[in-house]
Amino acid sequence: MAVGFAVGVLGVLILSHAAYSTIQYRTLLKITEEEFSGPPINVVFELLLGLVLCMWAALAVPGKVVSLPSNLDFMIFNHRGKAFPLECTLKSK
Amino acid sequence: MVSKTEEAEVNRLESQADNGGGGEWEYLSLVRKLKLRRPDKVLKHGLTILNDPKKRSSLGHDEWTLYEQVAIAAMDCHCLDVAQDCIKVLQKKFPESKRVGRLEAMLLEAKGSWAEAEKAYLSLLEDNPLDQVILKRRVALTKAQGDISGAIQRLSEYLEVFMADHEAWRELAEIYVSLQMYKQAAFCYEELILSQPMIPLYHLAYADVLYTLGGLENLQTAKKYYASTIDLTGGKNNRALFGVCLCTFAVAQLTKGRYKEDKESPELQSLAAAALEKDYKLRAPSKLSLLGSTLRSLKLSS
Numbered sequence: 001m002a003v004g005f006a007v008g009v010l011g012v013l014i015l016s017h018a019a020y021s022t023i024q025y026r027t028l029l030k031i032t033e034e035e036f037s038g039p040p041i042n043v044v045f046e047l048l049l050g051l052v053l054c055m056w057a058a059l060a061v062p063g064k065v066v067s068l069p070s071n072l073d074f075m076i077f078n079h080r081g082k083a084f085p086l087e088c089t090l091k092s093k
Numbered sequence: 094m095v096s097k098t099e100e101a102e103v104n105r106l107e108s109q110a111d112n113g114g115g116g117e118w119e120y121l122s123l124v125r126k127l128k129l130r131r132p133d134k135v136l137k138h139g140l141t142i143l144n145d146p147k148k149r150s151s152l153g154h155d156e157w158t159l160y161e162q163v164a165i166a167a168m169d170c171h172c173l174d175v176a177q178d179c180i181k182v183l184q185k186k187f188p189e190s191k192r193v194g195r196l197e198a199m200l201l202e203a204k205g206s207w208a209e210a211e212k213a214y215l216s217l218l219e220d221n222p223l224d225q226v227i228l229k230r231r232v233a234l235t236k237a238q239g240d241i242s243g244a245i246q247r248l249s250e251y252l253e254v255f256m257a258d259h260e261a262w263r264e265l266a267e268i269y270v271s272l273q274m275y276k277q278a279a280f281c282y283e284e285l286i287l288s289q290p291m292i293p294l295y296h297l298a299y300a301d302v303l304y305t306l307g308g309l310e311n312l313q314t315a316k317k318y319y320a321s322t323i324d325l326t327g328g329k330n331n332r333a334l335f336g337v338c339l340c341t342f343a344v345a346q347l348t349k350g351r352y353k354e355d356k357e358s359p360e361l362q363s364l365a366a367a368a369l370e371k372d373y374k375l376r377a378p379s380k381l382s383l384l385g386s387t388l389r390s391l392k393l394s395s
Contacts, residue, residue: 069095070128071267073226074229075169077199077202077203077237090144
């Protein structure tokens with residue numbers, strides 16, 4: 001829980017640093033009067049890293065989700081649980 | 094719906110089984126009786142029993158029910174090999190069984206072979222065209238493929254024949270809510286409340302739908318249904334307590350400036366606010382200040 005929170009804070013810091021770098025880059029371009037096509041490649045990597053960290057924290061920090069009483073007659077099996085199958089085997093007779 | 098004591102009992106048995114203290118069969122029976130959906134635990138503890146020949150033979154005839162329960166849990170956890178093995182065992186024991194046929198079709202559904210699952214269900218329906226469970230599984234199949242309007246159509250056809258099936262009405266209501274067709278959802282919840290007036294879940298859901306629809310009459314009716322939910326749950330349902338506070342606030346917003354008839358006493362909202370504060374103090378004291386500021390913004394707390 002605390003780890004998730006720390007990761008989230010780190011992610012936000014990385015995103016703000018990327019924003020600051022982009023603003024600095026634009027100021028530099030304004031001085032040399034060049035076109036601003038997009039942020040430099042290292043800022044893009046930093047953005048992606050910040051995105052991954054923030055998303056991980058967003059999933060890890062909140063508590064347990066309680067679901068409504070289930071309607072077993074209509075249950076379907078293509079939910080997100082497909083991505084995390086349990087490791088089990090049935091030993092045959 | 095599950096009561097607090099039953100829920101506590103299930104959780105106790107679950108933690109006992111998790112810590113290796115036995116009692117897996119009692120846990121699995123209770124989960125089956127209460128119709129809970131806890132596939133990871135059911136699979137783990139079910140396999141503990143099934144993989145141990147001594148425990149398996151001590152079950153006697155219940156062994157086959159356990160195979161069925163574990164097969165469904167395995168499909169839910171996407172352990173399709175386990176499910177396949179369980180179904181094979183059941184097929185050997187009950188070769189021409191419709192119940193096993195249904196499990197096979199569910200396995201095809203879990204694998205994602207929609208067309209084959211549909212064929213399997215249709216062939217099961219040939220012998221018995223009014224089999225409720227198979228018809229409902231067909232609706233679930235349509236829903237799983239993402240064809241929501243098809244699911245609504247099939248479900249409506251089903252309900253024309255089996256008007257008393259409250260699970261189906263509930264499913265239809267939830268589908269309508271997911272599509273934001275609130276008037277139709279309200280109709281479904283009205284059917285549910287008519288047939289089963291003592292279940293607080295339906296009152297609460299109906300009140301939520303009415304509150305979402307908005308408008309003065311709907312808000313006043315929603316407040317009544319939140320109040321009946323509080324009545325049915327003995328004041329324990331926080332969502333209904335919040336609902337009462339929000340409805341009162343929304344009604345006050347709508348009737349601002351107009352002549353207030355004041356036929357409803359303001360006690361209901363202040364009592365609801367007091368009940369919420371008491372519950373938060375007990376269960377989440379760190380959030381009490383947040384609750385206080387929320388209630389103050391709704392002009393309900395001093």
